[in-house]
Amino acid sequence: MDVRELPESDLDQALDLIHLAFHFTLPDKTRAYHREMLRASSRFAAYDDGQLSGVAGAHRLTLSVPGGQLPCAAVDFVSVAPTHRRRGVLTSMMDELWRRCAAEGRPVACLWPSESAIYGRYGFGAATESYRMELDSSRPLALRVTPDTRPLRLLDPADVPAVLGPRYDATLPQRAGRFTRDATWWRRQVLDLDGARSGDDRDGFGAARVVALGERGEVPAGYAVYRTRGPGENRPGAVRVEELEADTAPVAAALWSYLASIDLTSTVHIPARPADDPLLHLVTDRDQVRVTAQEPSLWLRLVDVRTALTARSWAAPVDLVLDLRDTALPVNAGRFRLTTGPDGATWLPTDDSPDLSLDVRELASCYLGGTPLRRFVQAGLVTEHTPGAARRLDAALETEWLPFTGED
Numbered sequence: 001m002d003v004r005e006l007p008e009s010d011l012d013q014a015l016d017l018i019h020l021a022f023h024f025t026l027p028d029k030t031r032a033y034h035r036e037m038l039r040a041s042s043r044f045a046a047y048d049d050g051q052l053s054g055v056a057g058a059h060r061l062t063l064s065v066p067g068g069q070l071p072c073a074a075v076d077f078v079s080v081a082p083t084h085r086r087r088g089v090l091t092s093m094m095d096e097l098w099r100r101c102a103a104e105g106r107p108v109a110c111l112w113p114s115e116s117a118i119y120g121r122y123g124f125g126a127a128t129e130s131y132r133m134e135l136d137s138s139r140p141l142a143l144r145v146t147p148d149t150r151p152l153r154l155l156d157p158a159d160v161p162a163v164l165g166p167r168y169d170a171t172l173p174q175r176a177g178r179f180t181r182d183a184t185w186w187r188r189q190v191l192d193l194d195g196a197r198s199g200d201d202r203d204g205f206g207a208a209r210v211v212a213l214g215e216r217g218e219v220p221a222g223y224a225v226y227r228t229r230g231p232g233e234n235r236p237g238a239v240r241v242e243e244l245e246a247d248t249a250p251v252a253a254a255l256w257s258y259l260a261s262i263d264l265t266s267t268v269h270i271p272a273r274p275a276d277d278p279l280l281h282l283v284t285d286r287d288q289v290r291v292t293a294q295e296p297s298l299w300l301r302l303v304d305v306r307t308a309l310t311a312r313s314w315a316a317p318v319d320l321v322l323d324l325r326d327t328a329l330p331v332n333a334g335r336f337r338l339t340t341g342p343d344g345a346t347w348l349p350t351d352d353s354p355d356l357s358l359d360v361r362e363l364a365s366c367y368l369g370g371t372p373l374r375r376f377v378q379a380g381l382v383t384e385h386t387p388g389a390a391r392r393l394d395a396a397l398e399t400e401w402l403p404f405t406g407e408d
């Protein structure tokens with residue numbers, strides 16, 4: 001299997017393969033959108049005797065991590081021809097991904113798997129979690145916090161990147177697991193203004209609306225991106241909240257009150273919120289909000305473990321020896337002393353006996369401050385040789401807010 005750069009001349013053939021593998025029949029504008037995304041990515045393909053049999057691309061994104069940001073390969077489009085499955089094509093393409101990450105200086109890679117069973121073997125671990133929620137808005141939303149009384153206004157979608165871009169950027173240090181955005185990303189990925197991303201298939205929900213809170217001319221103290229669907233024969237009118245940011249609890253209270261009181265709607269669908277969303281505590285009647293699913297969202301791979309560990313900030317000092325397994329990228333494996341402090345961390349090879357033995361996959365799951373390492377000790381996946389070592393490492397990894405990735 002020959003894995004190499006996917007040339008521009010093979011883009012259409014690669015799209016055919018992607019749409020075949022994912023069972024997609026898409027309108028022309030969505031195909032054109034996929035083509036542009038694939039063309040702009042770090043793209044590569046597997047050829048069997050000259051025949052295209054696998055394809056993958058990595059978007060060149062920047063991921064927020066605790067205390068900073070890292071260049072990230074956001075893996076997408078992974079497709080293997082049904083005639084070539086389970087012959088190691090994906091494994092060969094992953095090896096190409098590691099080479100590209102090293103060449104492009106991307107210490108981390110991430111993805112949303114189509115199936116959770118696929119990527120753990122390559123050292124990816126679920127690093128952020130999201131809650132799917134539903135709010136019953138058939139009755140007034142009662143809250144325990146008085147909503148901020150500053151005005152709400154609907155933004156013209158064309159103004160959103162300029163008005164909300166800086167506001168969104170300000171959230172990056174607060175929550176790990178997010179991507180930096182440019183104006184195109186706002187327009188196409190977040191707002192889907194031309195319907196190309198969704199292919200206009202939005203389950204009856206209309207165009208993106210954006211409501212912002214704050215005085216005109218000021219950076220909004222909060223905003224929500226949402227869509228609405230009027231009542232139908234067998235279903236009530238509904239609001240779908242795609243993104244919501246608020247500086248304070250009263251700002252969040254004002255935005256949720258607005259979303260729960262839109263005429264001709266009686267349900268608010270909330271597909272993805274952080275597990276520590278204050279909404280769950282703001283409501284007077286907790287039964288008014290139901291968590292309908294709790295699911296992993298972003299899967300992370302520490303491709304260059306040393307760079308990743310030394311790039312993030314740490315909440316507490318530790319001095320621990322970790323015995324790290326990494327079968328897909330043995331260059332990371334071995335015994336290392338992790339020393340953290342207010343000025344950062346060092347990760348140095350050592351012969352000292354380990355306090356913890358773990359796989360790079362579990363380290364990735366803990367890296368953004370999501371799942372505590374103790375959970376993996378309890379699950380028998382991480383070995384704690386020194387009692388209390390996992391608890392100490394958890395204290396150092398902890399972040400004020402849980403990591404969250406709202407977009408896929």
Ligand SMILES: CC(=O)SCCNC(=O)CCNC(=O)[C@H](O)C(C)(C)COP(=O)(O)OP(=O)(O)OC[C@H]1O[C@@H](n2cnc3c(N)ncnc32)[C@H](O)[C@@H]1OP(=O)(O)O
Nearest residue numbers: 021076077078079080085086087088089090091111114117
């Ligand atoms: C980020 C994204 O783009 S996610 C999208 C992934 N793509 C899809 O789901 C599209 C449809 N599926 C496909 O194209 C292919 O089946 C792929 C890409 C999932 C797998 O490609 P393959 O070339 O068949 O994988 P490959 O042969 O390298 O398999 C390597 C190992 O992973 C395992 N594996 C592969 N796919 C799966 C799966 N869906 N579930 C569980 N295990 C899997 C194989 O059994 C093999 O295990 P082994 O090493 O123990 O023998």
